[in-house]
Amino acid sequence: MDPQAGTNRRAVTEFILLGLVENEELQSVVIVLFLFAYLVTVGSNLSILAAILVEPKLHTPMYFFLGNLSVLDVGCITVTVPAMLGCLLSHKRTISYEACLTQLFFFHLLAGMDCFLLMAMAYDRFLAICRPLTYSICMRQTVQRILVAVSWACAFTNALTHTIALSTLQFCGPNEVNHFCCDLPQLFQLSCSSTQLNELLLFAVGFIMAGAPVVLIINSYIHMAAAVLQIRSVEGRKKAFSACGSHLSVVCLLYGTGIFNYMRLGSEEASDKDKGVGVFNTVINPMLNPLIYSLRNSDVQGALWRVPVGRWFLT
Template identity: 85%
Template sequence: VSLQELMEPEAGTNRTAVAEFTLLGLVETEEMQSVVFVLFLFAYLVTVGGNLSILAAILVEPKLHTPMCFFLGNVSVLDVGCITVTVPAMLSHLLSHRPTISYGACLTQLFFFHLLAGMDCFLLTAMAYDRFLAICRPLTYSIHMSQTVQRMLVAVSWTCAFTNALTHTIALTTLNFCGPKEVNHFYQLSCSSTQLNELLLFALGFLMVGAPVVLIIASYIHVAAAVLQIRSAEGRKKAFSTCGSHLTVVFLFCGTGIFNYMRLGSEEASEKDKGVGVFNTVINPMLNPLIYSLRNTDVQGALWRILVGRWSLT
């Protein structure tokens, strides 16, 4: 979303201090705002329902008590968190016709979005490592991907994501905000130098996104080489199918994320930028349950049994 600055005089100085920001939004007319509200509400409900269904299937189905599904369950929780950080507030703004957000709320939203999105990057990397071990090192898979290793990977991921989010949030609090009154989508409202913030953004962005992407690509190069050596066509198909959904999610999540952050600081705004931003924060979390359930027969079976069980109880 984009911001228009509302400023109040800061006591004892000639500068102005930000009290709140006005969100310019995606559309201008009230009719289109109603359409956007319905679409985003639908996307939010589908995302929460779909991801919680995946999580429920993993918890109740013994066949899904695997390392890959353990990571998938964590990704489902993160997807619910990511969309909850942004969409409910947006829906509230559309209803109230007062699209403002306080400075503190803006920082809080920034922190949690960086935290959850960063965690997503690391979990997708852990899932690629899991596929590498399962296909390329099957004899030692149970040792190298034990429950202890799974928990350590998740703990390290949370630590790195938390450090990244906290660093960006603290760096942002050092800025004085008295920038242009109206900018579109991507913005710079600070009247002080943002050079350090931009340096942190790109340096940590490389560590949080670039390094995981390199590791994922390296893992799947080894996976592809191992799968191509399988003589059975059915075996190759099964091996590739277990990786296809994960690669699709990686491509969508990392592709849109890299595009968004490479555009930061640009003076030029476009509707395409807004569309990619919406895709990254709203559409991706909604698509993930669909992608995983369509390509995993065990997940489909578990979801079907949960659905049939609920209907039989009623």
């Protein structure tokens, strides 16, 4: 066995994250905007989570899933933004090989959990609208916990699979990642070994992670639309469509950006569009979710007045 094999595999011990912009003046603007987005996202999601915990009226399956979504949003933006801000403030853009893989693992863990949680939320709305008489039995607390636990297990398996597969690749240089965080498409382009199996794995797992939930979500919404149209009350139809529309908009944002980012591998260089998609996935989506789902809800607004931090978001 060649004693240099292990060394060659790890010739690159750190990566250089090129970030969003190179101009120093624009970097200051990026720091301010991303810090503001981070504080708003963490504050709003934690306020909603606190409101759900303190308000008995919100102890329902829908808000149980929304509370989990708030935790995911805080985790997703925390995995990437603080590290990026630290690099910009310290003018040190390097990230170690181990830290890069750790960031990648947790990002895919949380993003994967997001995919399955949205499917569980669609199933919850389907039962509430199409099976109202059996809703309390079908969506009892045990079922809610099982859905969340299975979602975590599937997301963990997905993240671990990609992380282990990436660790088998050789990186001999260059080590400049044209992104503000570590992600699969950009790292594939830096590998000096074949990434064909990794790309096939990404497509196969991506089809399971995105394809199956999308099919089930679409099927649920077809049945829900048919059921809502049978509601005689105009106000009832409006309320049902509003709730479904909020969920569907989040689904389109998450799956649309995910498909664009991971299902079109093969380009030699990462484009600025990839960075824009990355901003959507890691910053904009977690920041919009509280507004889309909860902050417009009168029950949540009432509960937020009991949470000191939450009052700031309502004024």
